Amino acid sequence: MLMKKTTIPMVGLSLAFSLLLVAPASAEDSARLVALKKSLGNVPALELPAKAAKLVSAAKAKDREATAKLVIEAVSSLNAAAVPSVVGAIASGSPSVAGAAVVEAVTLQPAQASLITAAASSSAPVETAAAMSDFHKTNVLAQASVVTSSSLASASPADGGNRPTPKSTRYATPKN
Amino acid sequence: MLKKTTILRLASTVLLAAAFNASAAWYQVSFTGADLWNASADNAGQSRTDQTAPRVYANWPAEAVDSTWVNATFGVNNNGAAVGFAPPQGFAFDAFNLWGKGGSEAQAWGEKYIAGNAGNGVSAWTLVQAPTGWTGNIVPSDPGFNPGPGAFPQWQIGTGTAIGPTTQNLASYVFTYDVLISNPLTAFNQDGSLRVFFGGFSDDQNGTGPDTMEVKGTMNLTATPVPEVGTMACGAISLALTGLFMLRRGSKK
Numbered sequence: 097m098l099m100k101k102t103t104i105p106m107v108g109l110s111l112a113f114s115l116l117l118v119a120p121a122s123a124e125d126s127a128r129l130v131a132l133k134k135s136l137g138n139v140p141a142l143e144l145p146a147k148a149a150k151l152v153s154a155a156k157a158k159d160r161e162a163t164a165k166l167v168i169e170a171v172s173s174l175n176a177a178a179v180p181s182v183v184g185a186i187a188s189g190s191p192s193v194a195g196a197a198v199v200e201a202v203t204l205q206p207a208q209a210s211l212i213t214a215a216a217s218s219s220a221p222v223e224t225a226a227a228m229s230d231f232h233k234t235n236v237l238a239q240a241s242v243v244t245s246s247s248l249a250s251a252s253p254a255d256g257g258n259r260p261t262p263k264s265t266r267y268a269t270p271k272n
Numbered sequence: 273m274l275k276k277t278t279i280l281r282l283a284s285t286v287l288l289a290a291a292f293n294a295s296a297a298w299y300q301v302s303f304t305g306a307d308l309w310n311a312s313a314d315n316a317g318q319s320r321t322d323q324t325a326p327r328v329y330a331n332w333p334a335e336a337v338d339s340t341w342v343n344a345t346f347g348v349n350n351n352g353a354a355v356g357f358a359p360p361q362g363f364a365f366d367a368f369n370l371w372g373k374g375g376s377e378a379q380a381w382g383e384k385y386i387a388g389n390a391g392n393g394v395s396a397w398t399l400v401q402a403p404t405g406w407t408g409n410i411v412p413s414d415p416g417f418n419p420g421p422g423a424f425p426q427w428q429i430g431t432g433t434a435i436g437p438t439t440q441n442l443a444s445y446v447f448t449y450d451v452l453i454s455n456p457l458t459a460f461n462q463d464g465s466l467r468v469f470f471g472g473f474s475d476d477q478n479g480t481g482p483d484t485m486e487v488k489g490t491m492n493l494t495a496t497p498v499p500e501v502g503t504m505a506c507g508a509i510s511l512a513l514t515g516l517f518m519l520r521r522g523s524k525k
Binding site: 217 | 472
């Protein structure tokens with residue numbers, strides 16, 4: 097008996113589900129990634145956001161963030177242009193992982209940072225803002241370590257010493 | 273056809289409504305280094321919104337790696353000191369920002385005001401005053417850096433003095449700004465004060481504190497209404513029209 101064309105992707109997707117739900121969180125990420133790429137590779141581009149969001153929301157709460165990252169990595173390698181809409185769909189379906197999804201996506205596709213954050217912020221504005229603030233802080237921190245050693249040398253030992261380095265590249269959000 | 277008196281009456285009513293019932297309104301707010309840093313009498317068993325001036329801090333490098341806060345309770349230091357929310361000396365703010373963008377996280381801190389969000393949000397803020405050597409700017413809504421609608425102000429040290437818990441004369445470090453509050457009916461505390469979220473960064477200055485700290489908290493501040501020129505003009509015209517109307521009535525009698 098011949099299977100319908102739509103059945104094949106669905107079977108693949110189900111297999112991916114099984115892998116995501118059964119595999120231990122700390123192991124076999126590469127195998128899960130391969131399975132995800134295989135299953136998502138059969139999904140039409142227009143349906144990718146919805147499928148990706150479904151995969152993430154179906155994962156156990158403790159695995160959801162890791163799943164979101166893997167899904168974004170898979171989509172990034174399969175269809176980079178779809179990453180912003182996929183992140184938007186994941187943020188909408190699972191706001192708790194929106195921040196992690198944004199950071200993963202921006203890391204993989206830095207040229208699309210604006211599109212990615214815009215897509216996510218419509219569903220999870222505070223989480224997205226906090227994630228981007230953290231993202232900038234991390235980047236600034238790596239660059240600032242060189243500056244800090246020289247600027248500290250001229251700092252007063254008491255509170256109130258003159259500090260030369262503006263910190264306009266980072267900010268705090270109400271998110272804990 | 274409408275009588276002249278009716279037209280005058282209608283005009284004055286409409287103008288009065290425009291002058292005094294506008295939803296968004298400008299307020300001027302000032303705070304000092306003392307508002308930022310004075311230790312509060314926080315209670316770890318209470319929620320953020322029940323406390324006077326809750327604060328929380330994180331070791332920034334640690335947070336950058338795993339987002340784990342040094343202290344997840346509010347205002348209570350777990351870094352060895354008996355009181356306060358952070359080591360009482362050894363670091364100071366060299367940059368901080370306000371919020372005013374709303375959202376559930378801001379509400380969790382008890383911040384209820386929303387700065388008007390026209391365009392990129394910059395027009396909702398005007399910086400009026402900063403301590404000597406400090407500079408301020410408005411961070412606009414920007415998908416790549418400040419996602420979502422709304423802007424917020426931030427200040428940073430330039431050639432000035434960092435503001436820490438043991439800085440001399442904390443109250444003399446005055447920051448003043450105007451903010452267009454879009455929801456004045458619900459923005460304020462019951463006592464009329466405005467709870468304002470802030471967050472900022474401080475760096476180790478004498479080797480005794482963490483290398484880099486991020487501190488977040490709230491201040492309960494006084495917000496004074498700033499009458500807009502247009503609103504004042506509306507009020508003046510409407511009062512003039514009302515006076516004219518009463519004079520005409522009086523002369524007819």
